[in-house]
Amino acid sequence: MRIFRFIRGPIETDELRRELADPSCGGYAAFEGWVRNHNEGSRVRGLEYEAYEALGLREGERILDEAVERFGVTRVACVHRLGELEVGDLAVWVGVSAPHRDEAFRACRYVIDEVKHRLPIWKKEHYVSGESGWVNCERCAAAPVGASHEHAEGHAHTR
């Protein structure tokens, strides 16, 4: 079973956890990414996510398929928030169930890493100073030609 979703309201983790229960599974791992109150020296007041949803759903499902194929896990789910979030809000949730703990941990890590690098989703941070900026985009604009954003490390949280 694979669930990939974007959601505009709060993520109901209890419900998602129940969806992952399976009698053949002895291990369950979950990851929660939260909105942090600072990033790269700036105090963060809140943020907003915007996604290219049609492509994001396809890419998200591909990531989950890869996790199942690589690690042989049984069930995997990922839900990502869109819209405006406040400090402390749950921004992204990943859950995996598997016969044993090792593949559950590894698949969970794989999904969140791939989601961060591949999903067409953008984060605009609003700072306490009153300024705001698109994470990874403002610096790219100034970066020399050939600089790759794939190695940028400007994530506000989940690190």
Add this chain to the structure above:
Amino acid sequence: MSAQSAGRTDPAPAVYGLVLSGGRSTRMQRDKAILTYDGRSQLERAMALLTPLVARAYVSVRAEQQNEPLRARFAQIIDAPGHVGPIAGLLAAQARHPEVAWLVLACDLPLLDAATLTCLLRARDPARVATAYRSSHDGLPEPLCAIYEPRSGAALAAYVASGNDCPRRFLRASDIELLDQPEPHALDNVNTPEEYGAVMAAMRSPASTDLRRLTVQYYAVLREQAGRREESLTTAARTPRELYAELRSRYPFSLAPETLRVAVNTEFRDWSTPLADGDRVVFIPPVAGG
């Protein structure tokens, strides 16, 4: 305006259409209204686009043009005496029907499409003096594809009485609703034989089959810099690489193509993917999920 809401709020005034055909076409040296594209005159084309969208449609003419055979086929409003140019047509129309809003249209817009008119009507704000598009060339209001509300009548009369006759300047000084064009070239007009020749060549030549109509969607920082979420455009760009270069000349995109990815029809694609008519293209700024 629904019957239910009519009891609580005043319904917006009806919209009548006015196609301006009284221009003297001095630069073209031929009557622009009867120039044909695809076998149809500009005036017929403009009336065909406008008529289904408004309660009534008229052609604005100078007195001496009334019996010209093409213009004689349509309901006419004759220019107010003593005025010249587009403003003469609008004044005459407002004098005839001061109670309605007038969608005024130049007749020399060969690239005008129905979407541009329906978007204008949909976004119309009857509480303002007028609703108009922002020119994709200079950012100023386009006065000759715009809706003038009844409330504009008194202000326009005063503007003209003080010796002015430029409708664009009138809009710049008024409280108007200003929109982005859904198709940036739809209001490009044709004033000279050279421009006419260029449009005819683009429509006819084998190269015109090499033009394609694309939809581009913008997200995040690109959406903010383009000032829109989506647009459809006709372009000679053959690949996403050429398309992004073209768009960069129009919008202040700060991101170099090296920092972006491309999607065509909801799949990641290469920058050199051939683009086809009807394709939907998205440029993907550096992502930041999680």
